[in-house]
Amino acid sequence: MLRIFRTNGETATEIAGSTVTLERHLQVLIERNMAIMLRVRFLDSEVSTGTVHAGRIDSLGLDEDGSPVVVEYKRGRDGNVINQGLFYMAWLRDHQADFEALVSGKLGPDAVGEVDWTNPRIICVAAEYSRYDRHAVAEIGRRIDLVEYQYFGEDLLSLDLVASTAGASSRAGQGGTGAPTAGLRTVAQRLAGAPVEVQTLYKELDGRLLAFGDAHSVELRHYIAYRRSGNFATVKVLNGGLRVFLRLDPRSVTLEAGFTRDVSRIGHHGTGDLEVRISSAADLDRAVPLLRASFDAVA
Known part of the structure; x- marks a missing residue:
């Protein structure tokens, strides 16, 4: 468990940790600072997945490797955040053209060439994960990061990467349409x-x-x-x-x-x-x- 102390000479005072009152507050803060906090370029918020999937992806982004990123947030401890991330990743893989159009609109047409569908990521941000959650992501075989957050006082926020799995490369050497890219070797x-x-x-x-x-x-x-x-x-x-x-x-x-x-x-x-x-x-x-x-x- 991460503990933070305020020091003054030889005296140390512990700053009690807390979670946010509203999930949306955490989401807005991270979206505004996603490049610094998660090393991900923010693309869009509350992205509708249509009538079939009937949901909304909290945040979409593009990481430093050009991998598409789904970010899901939970104020407290909730294993369903992992399932939600997997659910929305399945939608994203089936809507690659929509994602690339979003990249083009937000980052410019040249950025579309950076998109790498080899191994998309899911980042889950929550106050706490159980040991079962941490074990589960290793068994799922997807690229998933579990990040725990905690507030200390009014102006300190910690983000702790407690589990990170590489996942298995999929559709290696394919473009956004799912068709093999000519002459490209993995x-x-x-x-x-x-x-x-x-x-x-x-x-x-x-x-x-x-x-x-x-x-x-x-x-x-x-x-x-x-x-x-x-x-x-x-x-x-x-x-x-x-x-x-x-x-x-x-x-x-x-x-x-x-x-x-x-x-x-x-x-x-x-x-x-x-x-x-x-x-x-x-x-x-x-x-x-x-x-x-x-x-x-x-x-």
């Missing part, structure tokens, strides 16, 4: 077709990234994302090696030609401004301090 296909040396290098990199602690990987259209509350590393598989993009300021690193590069002003698939090229076991060993620093930078 990350798994690119890895399977890469030289044995690259496959071995990736397995070693994967093991090191996940060994840092509370992280998991998500296979997306163009890369594999390694996440905590957000991406700390994204990995592209090439025949000649691996490209890893890290959430580090390139100005804080001594750049080395052929190994590290500032890509903050260069378009690329992957989140992060520092590119690290890994073509050998020696490169991987050199990269570990940078990998760790990026992991620590994403709480």
Whole structure:
């Protein structure tokens, strides 16, 4: 349980936690600050699912990887928030064109090309989840984040990611209409077709990234994302090696030609401004301090 104290010299006073009186208040606050609080670009609120599904999605968004996001809120403790998220995700998968039209209208036509239907997300925000809820999301096989919120005093809000599952990639390599995208190979296909040396290098990199602690990987259209509350590393598989993009300021690193590069002003698939090229076991060993620093930078 998260506890917060106000300190004054040697004295500590605990600030009692509370929940909101109205669910809508929490929703409005997060929607207005979604990019900061959830690392998701807000698209729309109270989205009608029509007469057949007969419901309203609390919030729709697009995350840093271009994955569509359904956000559902509950003021207290309610396992149904997970079921609601799954229900609305099923609707969203069947209405991809509607979602992409929303992205175009809110973020511009160019943003539609960023939408990646490989592994859409559900984010549930509630005051509390039971251990059964946390276990259930691991068994469901969908990409689901469980976030607990709590207010402390009048101006402190905590958001705690208590469970996060990678889910299983679906419709990999397909566009918004569900039809296969010509010439587009999934990350798994690119890895399977890469030289044995690259496959071995990736397995070693994967093991090191996940060994840092509370992280998991998500296979997306163009890369594999390694996440905590957000991406700390994204990995592209090439025949000649691996490209890893890290959430580090390139100005804080001594750049080395052929190994590290500032890509903050260069378009690329992957989140992060520092590119690290890994073509050998020696490169991987050199990269570990940078990998760790990026992991620590994403709480």
